[in-house]
Amino acid sequence: MALARINTPLTNGLPSGPNILVMPSEPLVIEDIPGPKDGQRILRLSGPLVIANLFDFQTKVRADDSRSLIIDFTSVPYVDSAGIGALVGAYVTHQKDGRSLALVGVSDRIHNALQVTRVENFFRFFNTCAEAENLA
Numbered sequence: 001m002a003l004a005r006i007n008t009p010l011t012n013g014l015p016s017g018p019n020i021l022v023m024p025s026e027p028l029v030i031e032d033i034p035g036p037k038d039g040q041r042i043l044r045l046s047g048p049l050v051i052a053n054l055f056d057f058q059t060k061v062r063a064d065d066s067r068s069l070i071i072d073f074t075s076v077p078y079v080d081s082a083g084i085g086a087l088v089g090a091y092v093t094h095q096k097d098g099r100s101l102a103l104v105g106v107s108d109r110i111h112n113a114l115q116v117t118r119v120e121n122f123f124r125f126f127n128t129c130a131e132a133e134n135l136a
Contacts, residue, residue, distance in 0.1 A: 054086045
């Protein structure tokens with residue numbers, strides 16, 4: 001009974017129970033590997049890039065001093081606004097230092113999020129790491 005009374009304001013009084021959406025806390029795994037060409041670095045991400053896990057991503061990007069950073073999004077299901085902000089930060093850092101940044105394997109969902117936030121034009125997109133390695 002006490003539980004129903006606590007949840008009532010959260011459900012607008014509906015008898016069906018709470019309708020609180022909580023994003024799952026999935027980890028972001030970052031594989032940091034040298035690229036095949038001198039001066040290239042690849043960050044292969046696996047998992048969502050969201051506020052709960054983006055600090056490791058930011059640390060790796062900030063520590064990177066390669067001429068060309070390739071970020072592989074093939075296994076990234078989604079990003080939130082904080083993740084987009086971290087990507088823009090990576091772009092700005094690389095741009096001002098005259099270095100390049102390439103995104104690989106970006107899903108339609110993530111590409112749409114970049115379009116909606118009007119930052120897609122900052123990035124160069126590639127389907128595969130091999131394409132990015134040749135042009136980055």
